[in-house]
Amino acid sequence: MSHPKLEDAVKTLRQQYGARNPSSLRAFEDAKRSLPGGGTRSSIFIQPFPLVIASGHGTCLTDLDGHTYRDFVSDFTSGLYGKTNVILRDAIVGAIDNGMQLGGHTPAEGRLASLICDRFPAMDLVRFANSGTEANMIAICTAMRYTGCSKIVVFEGGYHGSLLSHFRMDELNAGPSSALTAPFNFVVCPYNDLEQTREKIVHSTGDVAAILVEPMLGAGGCIPGEPSFLRGLRELATEVGALLIFDEVQTARLDMGGRQKLLDIEPDLTTLGKFFGGGFAFGAFGGKREVMKMFDMTQPGAISHGGTFNNSPCTMVAGVTALEQLVTESALTTLNALGDNMRESLNQGFSAHSLPFIREY
Structure with a gap:
């Protein structure tokens, strides 16, 4: 259904946005010559074009046109230390x-793992990767190797990285997904519905390698997993011989x-x-010793897991510094408050003005 007045209003606002941000627009048009759509990260693109950031200091960002903004997103927690933290720098x-790049092991690698x-x-044991996406991909493959099974239980609205997003069933039924999803054998279940999840797993004929879940849906709407649901998944995974994988890429900041x-x-x-990773590209996966020891290269038949930047010295040092000096228990308490x-x-504010889209989580 067409809404001419609304369309005209949007058109006017876009014109005003373009007039206010000419330098960002020029930079965006230049980037489009080499990057599809002018960027390389879909999650931060906005219409009609994104602001192009020139610098950051403290909790603020300044774009190419000299406008300064307070940053409440902190790059989805990867930048929660601020833009110019002196200790990290x-x-x-x-x-x-x-x-x-030293091409060998360094003391900071073992120190970060210990922390x-x-x-x-x-x-019990942990290994490093270069992103949450990579960590989840390897965790899935680890579970498949360990159990000898092929199906991965995930949940509607779940997001485990750029290759592992799962839309809700009503969105899936509406047409093909725009997400680029790795071709694992997924069983998609409703979030916070233990009984339907159990039914789907029962119908998977004993071939479930892992149950992969966010303790709180992140990109799927910031919906907390009900404690009874998450505890039920723990029991269910044990019952069917699958590994329970908690994706805490976003929820790790809720507690030490x-x-x-x-x-x-x-x-x-x-x-x-x-x-x-202290502000650098970082991922990690770890868990029970009997699972993780498959990667022990001192043992025959160990699984090979490489990655040039898995133990990058800058990332290791930054991570150690962040965990020892910045992400303390008191700092996390303050952050969450x-x-x-x-x-x-x-x-x-929304309730006082009878506005929609209120979440009371």
């Missing part, structure tokens, strides 16, 4: 001065040991990313 400069395992009781610690649930594998206060204030 000094550590990173020191790492660069010591040699950028992460100390925070997550369910992680992620949401699994808050709910006292121990998954078989956990995937991490974002801020654990700020988020809770912002959510509650927005809900109150």
